[in-house]
Amino acid sequence: MNLVQRLQQKEEKALVQLMELHGDYLLRTAFLLVKDRQVAEEIVQDSFIVAFDKIDQLQHEERLRNWLTMISLNLCRSRMRKWSWKHILVGFEDKFENLEDDEIVNGPEDMLMTLSQNTELYIAIQQLDYKYREVITLHYFNELKVNEISDQLNEKDSTIKTRLSRGRKLLKEILLKGGLKHAE
Structure with missing residues:
Protein backbone atom coordinates (compact mmCIF):
# COMPACT_ATOMS: atom_id res chain seq x y z
CA MET A 1 0.00 0.00 0.00
CA ASN A 2 1.45 3.40 -0.97
CA LEU A 3 1.57 6.51 1.20
CA VAL A 4 -1.63 8.09 -0.15
CA GLN A 5 -3.58 4.87 0.35
CA ARG A 6 -2.27 4.61 3.90
CA LEU A 7 -3.28 8.24 4.53
CA GLN A 8 -6.75 7.47 3.18
CA GLN A 9 -6.93 4.65 5.72
CA LYS A 10 -6.11 7.32 8.37
CA GLU A 11 -2.90 5.56 9.37
CA GLU A 12 -1.01 7.85 11.77
CA LYS A 13 2.39 6.43 10.78
CA ALA A 14 1.64 7.53 7.23
CA LEU A 15 1.00 11.06 8.48
CA VAL A 16 4.36 11.03 10.27
CA GLN A 17 6.03 9.83 7.06
CA LEU A 18 4.28 12.59 5.09
CA MET A 19 5.54 15.17 7.56
CA GLU A 20 9.09 13.83 7.34
CA LEU A 21 9.02 13.88 3.54
CA HIS A 22 7.53 17.33 3.02
CA GLY A 23 7.84 19.22 6.31
CA ASP A 24 11.07 21.10 5.58
CA TYR A 25 9.90 22.05 2.10
CA LEU A 26 6.60 23.46 3.38
CA LEU A 27 8.28 25.20 6.31
CA ARG A 28 10.75 26.97 4.04
CA THR A 29 7.93 28.11 1.76
CA ALA A 30 5.72 29.32 4.60
CA PHE A 31 8.61 31.07 6.36
CA LEU A 32 9.60 32.98 3.24
CA LEU A 33 6.01 34.11 2.80
CA VAL A 34 4.93 35.00 6.35
CA LYS A 35 8.35 36.06 7.69
CA ASP A 36 7.85 34.49 11.10
CA ARG A 37 9.21 31.04 11.95
CA GLN A 38 6.68 30.27 14.67
CA VAL A 39 3.76 31.26 12.45
CA ALA A 40 5.27 29.27 9.57
CA GLU A 41 5.51 26.21 11.82
CA GLU A 42 1.85 26.64 12.80
CA ILE A 43 0.86 26.93 9.14
CA VAL A 44 2.77 23.77 8.25
CA GLN A 45 1.19 21.89 11.13
CA ASP A 46 -2.25 23.09 10.04
CA SER A 47 -1.42 22.12 6.45
CA PHE A 48 -0.75 18.53 7.47
CA ILE A 49 -3.94 18.40 9.54
CA VAL A 50 -5.99 19.70 6.60
CA ALA A 51 -4.26 17.29 4.21
CA PHE A 52 -4.88 14.33 6.52
CA ASP A 53 -8.54 15.28 6.91
CA LYS A 54 -9.10 15.92 3.19
CA ILE A 55 -6.79 13.33 1.61
CA ASP A 56 -9.77 11.86 -0.25
CA GLN A 57 -9.95 15.10 -2.27
CA LEU A 58 -6.50 14.49 -3.77
CA GLN A 59 -7.24 13.56 -7.37
CA HIS A 60 -3.77 12.60 -8.59
CA GLU A 61 -1.41 10.83 -6.19
CA GLU A 62 1.64 12.03 -8.13
CA ARG A 63 0.65 15.64 -7.34
CA LEU A 64 0.72 15.14 -3.56
CA ARG A 65 3.54 17.66 -3.02
CA ASN A 66 1.82 20.29 -5.18
CA TRP A 67 -1.45 19.69 -3.34
CA LEU A 68 0.28 20.11 0.03
CA THR A 69 1.93 23.30 -1.23
CA MET A 70 -1.44 24.66 -2.32
CA ILE A 71 -2.93 23.96 1.11
CA SER A 72 0.01 25.72 2.74
CA LEU A 73 -0.21 28.70 0.35
CA ASN A 74 -3.91 29.10 1.08
CA LEU A 75 -3.22 29.07 4.81
CA CYS A 76 -0.41 31.63 4.34
CA ARG A 77 -2.73 33.88 2.34
CA SER A 78 -5.42 33.56 4.97
CA ARG A 79 -2.95 34.46 7.71
CA MET A 80 -1.58 37.40 5.71
CA ARG A 81 -5.07 38.82 5.22
CA LYS A 82 -5.49 38.86 8.99
CA TRP A 83 -2.22 40.66 9.65
CA SER A 84 -1.38 44.29 9.31
CA TRP A 85 1.86 44.75 7.39
CA LYS A 86 3.00 47.23 10.03
CA HIS A 87 3.40 44.44 12.56
CA ILE A 88 5.61 42.16 10.48
CA LEU A 89 9.28 42.56 11.31
Whole structure:
Protein backbone atom coordinates (compact mmCIF):
# COMPACT_ATOMS: atom_id res chain seq x y z
CA MET A 1 0.00 0.00 0.00
CA ASN A 2 1.45 3.40 -0.97
CA LEU A 3 1.57 6.51 1.20
CA VAL A 4 -1.63 8.09 -0.15
CA GLN A 5 -3.58 4.87 0.35
CA ARG A 6 -2.27 4.61 3.90
CA LEU A 7 -3.28 8.24 4.53
CA GLN A 8 -6.75 7.47 3.18
CA GLN A 9 -6.93 4.65 5.72
CA LYS A 10 -6.11 7.32 8.37
CA GLU A 11 -2.90 5.56 9.37
CA GLU A 12 -1.01 7.85 11.77
CA LYS A 13 2.39 6.43 10.78
CA ALA A 14 1.64 7.53 7.23
CA LEU A 15 1.00 11.06 8.48
CA VAL A 16 4.36 11.03 10.27
CA GLN A 17 6.03 9.83 7.06
CA LEU A 18 4.28 12.59 5.09
CA MET A 19 5.54 15.17 7.56
CA GLU A 20 9.09 13.83 7.34
CA LEU A 21 9.02 13.88 3.54
CA HIS A 22 7.53 17.33 3.02
CA GLY A 23 7.84 19.22 6.31
CA ASP A 24 11.07 21.10 5.58
CA TYR A 25 9.90 22.05 2.10
CA LEU A 26 6.60 23.46 3.38
CA LEU A 27 8.28 25.20 6.31
CA ARG A 28 10.75 26.97 4.04
CA THR A 29 7.93 28.11 1.76
CA ALA A 30 5.72 29.32 4.60
CA PHE A 31 8.61 31.07 6.36
CA LEU A 32 9.60 32.98 3.24
CA LEU A 33 6.01 34.11 2.80
CA VAL A 34 4.93 35.00 6.35
CA LYS A 35 8.35 36.06 7.69
CA ASP A 36 7.85 34.49 11.10
CA ARG A 37 9.21 31.04 11.95
CA GLN A 38 6.68 30.27 14.67
CA VAL A 39 3.76 31.26 12.45
CA ALA A 40 5.27 29.27 9.57
CA GLU A 41 5.51 26.21 11.82
CA GLU A 42 1.85 26.64 12.80
CA ILE A 43 0.86 26.93 9.14
CA VAL A 44 2.77 23.77 8.25
CA GLN A 45 1.19 21.89 11.13
CA ASP A 46 -2.25 23.09 10.04
CA SER A 47 -1.42 22.12 6.45
CA PHE A 48 -0.75 18.53 7.47
CA ILE A 49 -3.94 18.40 9.54
CA VAL A 50 -5.99 19.70 6.60
CA ALA A 51 -4.26 17.29 4.21
CA PHE A 52 -4.88 14.33 6.52
CA ASP A 53 -8.54 15.28 6.91
CA LYS A 54 -9.10 15.92 3.19
CA ILE A 55 -6.79 13.33 1.61
CA ASP A 56 -9.77 11.86 -0.25
CA GLN A 57 -9.95 15.10 -2.27
CA LEU A 58 -6.50 14.49 -3.77
CA GLN A 59 -7.24 13.56 -7.37
CA HIS A 60 -3.77 12.60 -8.59
CA GLU A 61 -1.41 10.83 -6.19
CA GLU A 62 1.64 12.03 -8.13
CA ARG A 63 0.65 15.64 -7.34
CA LEU A 64 0.72 15.14 -3.56
CA ARG A 65 3.54 17.66 -3.02
CA ASN A 66 1.82 20.29 -5.18
CA TRP A 67 -1.45 19.69 -3.34
CA LEU A 68 0.28 20.11 0.03
CA THR A 69 1.93 23.30 -1.23
CA MET A 70 -1.44 24.66 -2.32
CA ILE A 71 -2.93 23.96 1.11
CA SER A 72 0.01 25.72 2.74
CA LEU A 73 -0.21 28.70 0.35
CA ASN A 74 -3.91 29.10 1.08
CA LEU A 75 -3.22 29.07 4.81
CA CYS A 76 -0.41 31.63 4.34
CA ARG A 77 -2.73 33.88 2.34
CA SER A 78 -5.42 33.56 4.97
CA ARG A 79 -2.95 34.46 7.71
CA MET A 80 -1.58 37.40 5.71
CA ARG A 81 -5.07 38.82 5.22
CA LYS A 82 -5.49 38.86 8.99
CA TRP A 83 -2.22 40.66 9.65
CA SER A 84 -1.38 44.29 9.31
CA TRP A 85 1.86 44.75 7.39
CA LYS A 86 3.00 47.23 10.03
CA HIS A 87 3.40 44.44 12.56
CA ILE A 88 5.61 42.16 10.48
CA LEU A 89 9.28 42.56 11.31
CA VAL A 90 12.27 40.89 9.74
CA GLY A 91 14.14 38.78 12.31
CA PHE A 92 17.90 38.64 11.98
CA GLU A 93 18.38 36.11 14.80
CA ASP A 94 16.55 33.43 12.84
CA LYS A 95 19.14 33.60 10.09
CA PHE A 96 21.90 32.58 12.50
CA GLU A 97 19.81 29.74 13.92
CA ASN A 98 18.82 28.42 10.49
CA LEU A 99 22.22 28.20 8.81
CA GLU A 100 22.67 24.74 7.37
CA ASP A 101 25.76 22.75 8.35
CA ASP A 102 26.92 22.57 4.74
CA GLU A 103 27.01 26.37 4.60
CA ILE A 104 29.73 26.48 7.26
CA VAL A 105 32.08 23.75 6.11
CA ASN A 106 34.42 26.13 4.27
CA GLY A 107 35.40 28.09 7.34
CA PRO A 108 34.28 31.17 9.21
CA GLU A 109 35.05 33.62 6.38
CA ASP A 110 32.82 31.73 3.95
CA MET A 111 30.16 31.38 6.61
CA LEU A 112 30.12 35.14 7.19
CA MET A 113 30.01 35.83 3.44
CA THR A 114 27.16 33.35 2.96
CA LEU A 115 25.34 34.76 5.96
CA SER A 116 25.76 38.30 4.71
CA GLN A 117 24.55 37.50 1.20
CA ASN A 118 21.69 35.31 2.39
CA THR A 119 20.59 37.93 4.90
CA GLU A 120 20.66 40.68 2.28
CA LEU A 121 18.72 38.52 -0.17
CA TYR A 122 16.24 37.48 2.53
CA ILE A 123 15.68 41.09 3.60
CA ALA A 124 15.29 42.20 -0.02
CA ILE A 125 12.71 39.48 -0.71
CA GLN A 126 10.78 40.49 2.40
CA GLN A 127 10.49 44.04 1.03
CA LEU A 128 8.60 42.85 -2.05
CA ASP A 129 4.82 42.93 -2.22
CA TYR A 130 3.27 39.58 -1.36
CA LYS A 131 2.30 38.77 -4.98
CA TYR A 132 5.94 39.10 -6.09
CA ARG A 133 7.38 37.41 -3.00
CA GLU A 134 5.02 34.48 -3.53
CA VAL A 135 6.01 33.74 -7.14
CA ILE A 136 9.73 34.33 -6.50
CA THR A 137 9.63 31.93 -3.55
CA LEU A 138 7.79 29.27 -5.53
CA HIS A 139 9.98 29.63 -8.61
CA TYR A 140 13.47 30.06 -7.18
CA PHE A 141 13.30 28.42 -3.75
CA ASN A 142 10.79 25.66 -4.47
CA GLU A 143 11.96 25.26 -8.08
CA LEU A 144 8.48 25.20 -9.58
CA LYS A 145 7.97 25.92 -13.28
CA VAL A 146 5.79 28.80 -14.41
CA ASN A 147 2.94 26.47 -15.43
CA GLU A 148 3.07 24.72 -12.04
CA ILE A 149 2.88 28.06 -10.24
CA SER A 150 -0.01 29.19 -12.42
CA ASP A 151 -1.86 25.95 -11.63
CA GLN A 152 -1.32 26.37 -7.90
CA LEU A 153 -2.27 30.04 -7.82
CA ASN A 154 -5.07 29.68 -10.36
CA GLU A 155 -3.55 32.43 -12.53
CA LYS A 156 -2.57 32.61 -16.20
CA ASP A 157 1.01 31.73 -17.17
CA SER A 158 1.41 35.26 -18.52
CA THR A 159 0.42 36.71 -15.13
CA ILE A 160 3.03 34.57 -13.38
CA LYS A 161 5.70 35.53 -15.93
CA THR A 162 4.86 39.20 -15.46
CA ARG A 163 5.02 38.92 -11.68
CA LEU A 164 8.34 37.07 -11.88
CA SER A 165 9.77 39.69 -14.22
CA ARG A 166 8.58 42.62 -12.12
CA GLY A 167 9.60 40.87 -8.91
CA ARG A 168 13.12 40.24 -10.24
CA LYS A 169 13.39 43.86 -11.36
CA LEU A 170 12.24 45.15 -7.97
CA LEU A 171 14.53 42.70 -6.18
CA LYS A 172 17.50 43.86 -8.25
CA GLU A 173 16.71 47.50 -7.43
CA ILE A 174 16.46 46.72 -3.72
CA LEU A 175 19.72 44.75 -3.75
CA LEU A 176 21.60 47.44 -5.70
CA LYS A 177 20.41 50.11 -3.27
CA GLY A 178 21.71 47.93 -0.46
CA GLY A 179 25.08 47.50 -2.14
CA LEU A 180 24.94 43.80 -3.03
CA LYS A 181 27.23 43.55 -6.04
CA HIS A 182 25.89 40.18 -7.27
CA ALA A 183 22.63 41.85 -8.31
CA GLU A 184 24.26 43.66 -11.25
